[in-house]
Amino acid sequence: MINPDVKDCQNVRKLITALRVERISAECIDVRSYEDSAQNESFDAIWAISVIEHIDGEYDDRDAICQMWKMLKPGGQLLLTFPVSAQFEEEFRPVDQYGLNTHRNQKGQHFFQRYYDEEAINSRILEPLDAVDPRIEFYGERVPGWFQRYESQWTKAGLSRTVYDPRDMARQMVRYDSLSQMPGKGVCGLALKKPIRQEDSG
DSSP: OBOSOHHHHHHHHHHHHHHTOOSOOOBOOOGGGGTTSTTTTOEEEEEEESOGGGOOSSSOHHHHHHHHHHHEEEEEEEEEEEEEOSSOEEEEESSOTTSSOOOBOTTSOEEEEEEBOHHHIIIIIITTSOOEEEEEEEEEESSTTHHHHHHHHHHHHGGGGGGGHHHHHHHHEEEESSGGGOSSOEEEEEEEEOOOOHHHHO
């Protein structure tokens, strides 16, 4: 597991040790460390769970996705989750949440994440890749505004608020067939398969 957030990476290492999980290590680096490396086309699957929406700056989400795609073997899968909304939105917060030196808006707030709409999903994720039969799922709030209230509570209470996540997700969120059906904000799950080249299939 790689993570540029030092504090979060340390927490993951503690969990790995406490749970005695084997064959997993946590490295405090980001995906740029793999550019022009021997790691290209060496992974069967790559997971980026609630990550790409936070990648900002000259090296943004599109660059990171393309790099992960290069690291996959032909036939491998890239699995992504990210927040979505009917309209594209960039969220800024008073503090640099992950210590990544993200850019600031006119109010001096730090970039935190983006919410993808249909156009952004296509232009920033799907179009740069040559994925085969992408699978996409949407999971969102039943009542508009619930997720924003949840985020506000989480910001104030910290991890203690997440104890109730399984209950709240079951009660307040539901699967939708498309982004256009969602009344508010939600999460998209995307599975992308890298094509097998003709020279690899023989």
